[in-house]
Amino acid sequence: ATKRIKEACPYVKISGGISNLSFGFRGVTKIRESIHSVFLHHAIMESGMDVGIVNAHEMIAISDLEPDLREICDRLVFNRDEEATEDMLKRTEYEKRCIEAKKKRLPLPRKPRGKFAKKPRKTFDYDNVEPTPATEPPKPTSHAAQNYIPNSYQNSKITHEKIMAIRAKATNSNKECLNIDFAQPSGLYPETFPHFVRGRDSVRKYITSLFTSEIAIYDGAMGTMIQNYSKKNRLDEAEYRGDKFKDWTCNVKGNNDMLSISQPHVISGIYKQYLEIGGSNLIGTNTFSSTTIAMADYEMEDYVYELNYEGARLAREACDEVTAKDPTKPRFVVGAIGPTNRTGSISPSVEDPAARNVTFDELVETYFEQIVGLMDGGSDILMVETIFDTLNAKAALYAIGEYLEATGLDVPVFISGTLVDQSGRTLSGQTGEAFYASVRHAKPMCVGLNCALGAIHMKPFVERLSKVVECFMHVYSNAGLPNAMGGYDDTPEDMARDNRTFFENEWLNMVGGCCGSTPPHIKAIAEVAKEYKPRKLPDIGRPKMWLSGLEDLVVDDVHNHLGLPFLNVGERCNISGSLKFKKLMMAGDYATAMDIAKKQVEDGAHVIDINVDDGLLDGVAAMQKFVKIAVTEPEVSKVPFMLDASKFEIVMAGLKWCQGKCIVNSISLKVGEELFKEQATLLKKHGAAVVVMAFDEEGQAATEDEKLRICKRSYDVLVNEVKFPPEDIIFDPNVLTIGTGMEEHANYGVDFINATKRIKE
16 A cells, blocks of 8 residues: 555655554564565555654664575565465464573573575476376276276186185085076177176276266165165064074174165165166165174174175066167176275274284285175175275275186276264274375275264365365265254155256266165256266376375375475484384383374474384384384374385385375385285285385495486386386485595595486486
């Protein structure tokens, strides 16, 4: 206003009571006068202010201001960012403590860090990548997926030892002649889209065509439909048991999955209603709880293969029957894999944050058995759904990966998370973005959200997820929020209206319903969905390292507190980096050790390094306990972890307790190329990024050329043979000591700096 007034009113002077500006910071003259200094400099020199009421004795020249304080004043005066006031309040408190310290002749407190301008990142030719349109979601690196090799649906030819062992203990009454082959004659239907023939056509290729041409329709709630059936028909304990389980030793009413065995007509009828009334392109199997872990509640662990086989087989038969009536609309079976009733990330004990009621390996085992049954029953796709704990989901995805590796098949994977309330987080605390960053290594074909909320409540979270997900997206929401009786009140018209927002914004490729939804709900949603285009896959740009704790972190976009494009990895939870931490770990004082981790995050660490290497410590046990406690501490686990150990089994022990995407530190060629590849492959399966040391069979790289040679060799093995994502590789070319007086050490600093640039090139 000063400049504009003087322009409009010739010869006038402009004055002001300067102390008013900083009244909120009264009591600390240094802060107030620093603010005045910046304000007056710009008001006088740039806008022509002439007069002011000031304390002349206390005035400070702008050139005499401390650089960091001047920066905060500039941000505050010009309202450059939302954090300026908070930063100035912190600086004011610091100056007050300095005044008190000087009075009492005590050491000055530590100065809070200011905010520095972000410096540009060094770029290389490959950084200047023009985004290109995506024609399909990112594919798994397997030969079958990369080349769209159709699933043969001839499961009897799959004779992997682990799979055969699961089939051998099956409880199916006719298991000796069980049909597990579902291939169709290649000439059954025309070869052109939208027709599909199992064994002839690639499911991956077909789903890509379907999801890019229309918003596909998934089914609705199974439990709601079973409840509706029971209102009109008798469905009590005796009916749940049926003939096969009539003498069962415990109550089983409520075990909906067993109805695939005891009352198959009920489940088949529900499948057909979703296909015929709802118009579903894809239906999920009645197998949400069909794992040994969940079935333990009913003492039915031995029946898991049969439950999954029958759940999938009934869906297969229903889909084939409906498809035969209209071959231009093939129907697909989605093998539903639920979260189990245990959680890998959350302690069941208030007193013991390290306690768990299930391990990662136990989850993998139970999921693998479920997957075998689902695939033998004729599933086309596998869906890990209703994920409230991402660690459970990672175990399921690992099991899927093991199955696909054992069989050589390409089976598309869908993943569906559950955000439990309006915080937009899973039960285990992750944001939607962190959840996706944690599972994207599995190369899912479709990712989305289901359950917990109605469509209208999901809107902000679906929008955020749609901005980052690289594959197709789906939503199948509840029919609103539950009422006082635990039911759902949204009508088909309500659900169709609330889902319309997703379609208008082109956020989805597939839509369905969860709790409270029925075939009429799905039909109403489908009627609205057909008016809109599906979500466009995001353009393909430069790959970036994307880590996660409870929150996500794109490493390539990070700037630290000094404004440098640099990732701060906190070193104080490292026995070699902190004597205090070492003493705490040796004493078993994990609670106080957590305080060190929290302080590092507060001080600007983007990632927490965890290293418990010590000859007197059980490294595996210590790593597991520290990580299990750390993931329950939100102020610690909001950032990703770097699991650091000289022994590979120690980092693996920690990795199996991390729901987020971690960095493993480290592997190298010093163990030999074959073991190096084995370790890298295992880390890839878990989705971890990796630090690779510049070591090989001959020793440590010291010179610039040796650093480059070993890193390039490691890179070629990882990227070309293991198919490890290059953006998830961190090379450590060895920072070695200078200033020792030995001539051969004098160039170590220069060698590292030069090698860094050459390695990145």
